[in-house]
Amino acid sequence: MISRVISATPYGFSGQIIEVEGDMSKGLPSLQIVGMGNKAIDESRDRVRSAIKNSSLDFPKGKIIINLAPAELPKDGSHFDLPIALSILCISGALNQSDVSNAVFAGELALDGSLRPIRSAIITAEVAKNQKIKSIYVSAQNAEQAALVTGVDVFPVENLKSLFLHLKKEKIIKPIDRSSIKNISRNHKNTPTIDDIYGQEQAKRAIQIAVAGRHNILLSGPPGSGKTMLAKSLKNLLPALSEDEIVEVTKLHSLGEHTIINNPIIDRPFRSPHHTASRASIIGGGSKVQPGEISLAHRGVLFLDELLEYPRTVLESLRQPLEDHEITVSRANGKFNFPANFLLVATMNPCPCGFLGDPEKTCICSQNQILNYQKRLSGPLLDRIDLTVSVSRVPHEKLLNNKMSTKSQQETFLSEIHKAYSIQRDRYKCSYKYNNDIPSSNVDKITSISESAKTFLTNAARKLDLSTRSYFKVIKVSRTIADLEGSTSIEIPHIAESLQYRQINIG
Structure with a gap:
């Protein structure tokens, strides 16, 4: 038998x-x-x-x-x-x-x-x-x-x-x-919050916008300016995973982790691979094809600290998943697709020594060293980053004299982000989830923008020589800013703030 x-x-x-x-x-x-x-x-x-x-x-x-x-x-x-x-x-x-x-x-x-x-x-x-x-x-x-x-x-x-x-x-x-x-509480593992960070109001605002609309963000500044702490504080602003997302994330982690995962993954992933990690470990692959860090960050955050220290091949491999929200790994026995819909949060120094533009410490790099260093970040990859923020060190006297507000900035941010999520959910129904998910071809049909804001954006795009991708990213970020402020249409102030984050001045 x-x-x-x-x-x-x-x-x-x-x-x-x-x-x-x-x-x-x-x-x-x-x-x-x-x-x-x-x-x-x-x-x-x-x-x-x-x-x-x-x-x-x-x-x-x-x-x-x-x-x-x-x-x-x-x-x-x-x-x-x-x-x-x-x-x-x-x-x-x-x-x-x-x-x-x-x-x-x-x-x-x-x-x-x-x-x-x-x-x-x-x-x-x-x-x-x-x-x-x-x-x-x-x-x-x-x-x-x-x-x-x-x-x-x-x-x-x-x-x-x-x-x-x-x-x-x-x-x-x-x-x-x-x-x-179903009722398992979230664990933030003592990660910093916005309230733990002194100063850096512009960077905090950019972090809030990034979370509210799922916009990729790059923080540039000297060592000790708080870039890493700002990036890690973002985790405490993220919404809880839905039931479908828990299944999706747990599937990926059950495939990709080196240890056996017995329980559901209930927190949004926050992956921070070291810059010495191999391309296969970050992108995915291996003799037995497994998801890499970009897929393990699916529905969460991929944090790349010191972005320009990563190999050029790794950085350029990010272009497809940033655009398509998935990665295709090709092998002799077939093609394997893994989801990779993550929020990219990256930090970098403006030069090899890190102190270019710092008011307190002099940069010791030559002009050629600075140019060669910054060239590691290609134009196509930079074009896929929605928000770029220059982070300066907070002066010591301000740290000592800083008076903590009685009102929690963390709670304010969470409340405003939650309202922005609700607005996006009502606007898109089941078509999209976040403003950054809108295809460029549908941006004009879905987003409401005033005529004066359109004229302002057109003139600015011509003056700044924005690419088509950058042009639509400005609109998407502006839509998120408008949602945070509860505005039904995009106005000139929203466009103006969004353009601040397209001024690529990483030095």
Whole structure:
């Protein structure tokens, strides 16, 4: 008799159903696994054998062949241990084929038969849902993550023996209760807020605009001016993830993290890769294609500190995801698309020594050094950044004499940003979410701009020689400024403020 047990494996940002077939014939007792499995799958033979025996179940004596279909798809990971064990129990007669039908199984077996967590349990659950399979069995540690996918019953399994008794209807395992997942509080991990920053009112305002409309921002200034603290304070202004976004973000992190993610990712990501990180780790790729930092920052923030220290190839690779909100990784075995809709927050020094334009410390760089340094940031990439702000150091006497306001600026910013979100939600319905999401072709149709503001913008664009992309970015940023102020139409002051952030003066 041939047994069939359904499992799944990640494939890019989605998953693929894998049918674990088992057959036993006469011959010397052996266990062979075919179907383009890697070393982890090959080693599962010994894990499965020990797990079955140590669960007080009989391992059949005969020549056993396990096939992972479709055979042409490369497979890796230890999550096939559980379906392989169940397939063997079916061909031995311990289980009936009907016991394992209409369900997906995934999990790594320990030698004592207990079930260990795996990567990408949420993708396994999503595959089951797409295939209209009603039940999924995973490790108890993976159950909360898998239960983010609605429409399937997620059964938390402690060990092989308890699952065997459940399938035989001798001891029932109850599906996980999703109500315990929904009300998890956010954790900001003591990141700074706007209230922690002295001075820097223009930079704070730019941060508020960036968050309200999801506009990419570049902070330029000398060391010690507070660029990094400003960038990190942005995290506390971000809205909570929606339920759909939690699923999306958790899927990506279950694929890309080096450690196994057991619980849902409920906070917006704030990724800050070091400038020595490889292109593959930031963009995505590798021999086994995985999402990079730009995809792990999806629905959150990608923070690039000291932007010009990153390799030119990495910086230029940002152009596609900044425009399309996704990244395509091409390999010999196919193309893999990963979402990459992030808010770019970058900081940089204006020159190699960092003190160009600083009133207190003299720059020691030559003109050629400054030009060569600033040339690392290409025009096309700079054109995709909506807001550029020059950040100066706050004088020491102002730090000592600073009087904290009794009213929280953080609370004011959050209130204004929330109102701007509500305005955008009502304006765009389900078409777009933020002002920065509007395609340039639809900007004129959707945004309301007064005639005087149009004339002002046209004259300014001609004088400043703005590119087409920059022209529309000015309108989008102006729309966000108008939303923050509760204005129904874009007026001249909104355009004027937006143009301040297009004055590319990184020195």
